[in-house]
Amino acid sequence: MGTPVRVRILGVGMGPQHVTPEVAEALRTVDYVLAAEKSDDDRLLALRRQIVQAHPGPGGPAELVTLPDPRRDRSTGLTTAGYESAVADWHDARAAQYAEVLRDRGGTAAFLVWGDPSLYDSTIRVVDKVRALLESTSVDVDYDVRAGISAPQLLAARHRIVLHDVGRSVHVTTGRRLQEAVAAGQDNIVAMLNPPPERIDFTGLQEWTIWWGANLGASGERLLSGRLGDVLPAIADARADAEAHDGWVMDVFLVRANR
Known part of the structure; x- marks a missing residue:
């Protein structure tokens, strides 16, 4: 295996006021934060930036690395099977993007999850896909999860x-x-x-x-x-x-x- 990559999945509630001391401590250990950018004026991305700035590590705030969010079929008439297939394709596309960045950058990265990662959020699933992609190219991935307010x-x-x-x-x-x-x-x-x-x-x-x-x-x-x-x-x-x-x-x- 190559140099291991560490990923931290951090629940942040609905913004800076909900970041727990445990999550703040974890955030201070990361080199960069990965985030999907949904639009040119993505205000949730601005909130992520506030969170990162509020909890700098020894070398200052972690870098916020943004990637365009892959398109997803959001047709209103989708069946349950169609909806689940569209989400699975979306997750695969996200995982491929994140894996490329993690492979190139290495180090310790974080994902900031709205609410709590355990409840109607797929970051853990996506990171499992990332892990499989990277390990197939001999890059080991270790990750942990910190709870947030749901x-x-x-x-x-x-x-x-x-x-x-x-x-x-x-x-x-x-x-x-x-x-x-x-x-x-x-x-x-x-x-x-x-x-x-x-x-x-x-x-x-x-x-x-x-x-x-x-x-x-x-x-x-x-x-x-x-x-x-x-x-x-x-x-x-x-x-x-x-x-x-x-x-x-x-x-x-x-x-x-x-x-």
Whole structure:
């Protein structure tokens, strides 16, 4: 094997205010941070830069190395199989880009993951692909993971709720699979990776309670809660407000049947 490459996967919540001491310590050990650039005015990239600048190592802040994010099929009519295939192709393209940089640069690199790497994020999967690519060319890759504050944690804190009733469970899924969860008998559901509300099927849930939040922890944070049928019309406007304010939008919600 050649000179080993070290990768650190660091959960950073929703920005500088959520970086834990453990993650900050890890960030000070890296030579550079790898990040996908989604547009010419990528404000999430600007937040990553703030995080890097806030936690310099002995030689100063780590270099932020950006790569154009590969295109992904985001057609609204994709089947579940089509969606999963599109995401797999996207991950393969990302892994190939990252592997090339890591092979050329070596050293210790980091990925800054929004929320927590364990929950609806694929950085660990992508790094596993990178590892396989590099080890096939005799470059050894070692990586570790540091936890971050997740979106469901922030949602619960903002609304001052517990995500589940006493002795009961909470089901975590995506907005596009909400009805699948309901059909399976789930009645206390956190949904992440959500499209705009008009593309989520809320059929039959009008009497349920919803706790919704967008851009949690950011300056454009928006919160709504109440009977779903009453709150739903306002969610689209609040989501658009959050996106207009911050230049990006991520939302999460909890829906619960009234018992």
